[in-house]
Amino acid sequence: VSDKTRLATAANRIAWDNSAKHHATGASWDALITGFGDPAYSVLDKTLTNALRAAGVRGGEIVQIGCNNGREVLSTLALGARAGLGIDQSRAFLDQGEILTKISGRNCQFLCSDIYALPLDTPNDFDVAFITIGVLNWMPDLAGFFKAVANLLKPGGQLVIYETHPFLEMFDPAADAPFAPKFSYFHTAPIIETLAITYDGTVHDDAPETHWFIHRMSDVLTGCLTAGMQIIEFQEFAHSIREVDYDIYADQDAQLPMSFLLRASKPAS
Ligand SMILES: C[S@@+](CC[C@H](N)C(=O)[O-])C[C@H]1O[C@@H](n2cnc3c(N)ncnc32)[C@H](O)[C@@H]1O
Numbered sequence: 001v002s003d004k005t006r007l008a009t010a011a012n013r014i015a016w017d018n019s020a021k022h023h024a025t026g027a028s029w030d031a032l033i034t035g036f037g038d039p040a041y042s043v044l045d046k047t048l049t050n051a052l053r054a055a056g057v058r059g060g061e062i063v064q065i066g067c068n069n070g071r072e073v074l075s076t077l078a079l080g081a082r083a084g085l086g087i088d089q090s091r092a093f094l095d096q097g098e099i100l101t102k103i104s105g106r107n108c109q110f111l112c113s114d115i116y117a118l119p120l121d122t123p124n125d126f127d128v129a130f131i132t133i134g135v136l137n138w139m140p141d142l143a144g145f146f147k148a149v150a151n152l153l154k155p156g157g158q159l160v161i162y163e164t165h166p167f168l169e170m171f172d173p174a175a176d177a178p179f180a181p182k183f184s185y186f187h188t189a190p191i192i193e194t195l196a197i198t199y200d201g202t203v204h205d206d207a208p209e210t211h212w213f214i215h216r217m218s219d220v221l222t223g224c225l226t227a228g229m230q231i232i233e234f235q236e237f238a239h240s241i242r243e244v245d246y247d248i249y250a251d252q253d254a255q256l257p258m259s260f261l262l263r264a265s266k267p268a269s
Contacts, residue, residue, distance in 0.1 A: 070097025
């Protein structure tokens, strides 16, 4: 692992831990506390639910990388997964995941680790791995990331990615002219900010610095292929799965792609 990757992931771990307190309060958190009391509760939308079903979630062991408070990996148990593992390097968010797990009574565990430095005894025979909104851009090195993710899967296992479309990263909804591209599609330096990480823009505290990386769609596809995965489904969508301030880019005549879904399999031998 390079120094760039180590420095960025260490900074991001501190920033995510620091932001966790903002997420364990308010209406969204209350909805999770109430929701996970219901055995059928799931926060997953139709697109992701269908992709996980196609990937074989029913009866399988599933791992989520960058699981945050665990709400999504816990939801896969309602889709029939046999067991879930959420991997994240933020202890403070995994503590929230433990609270939700207890309420739900679902068969889910958490591993607190940087994906670039997984313990040697991490299981490597998952049926399904998945990554959702807001993970790839925290990764300084996509090739190394996909190698680590592919290693978690058994031969024949499938990976599902449901993420922000890289084109959207060219725009900043908080800019004076939010419809003018702000960042080059080919920007490679980290974008370093010192804002608390929230999904609704309600907290404006200064916070530890975050390192955010713009990747091209070709970086995602190449990272996946170089890790030995075979792409079996790839879709681009006009709908947003991002924070609410990105909703201004939806329902336009000249529509940007806002999200994508990729499903890939690890060859059986
Ligand atoms: C935006 S959140 C994911 C939210 C999730 N999609 C959801 O909707 O609940 C991104 C997560 O990635 C985690 N993360 C960032 N870099 C990581 C790394 N190198 N290893 C493991 N987790 C990491 C952060 O701690 C954070 O919890």
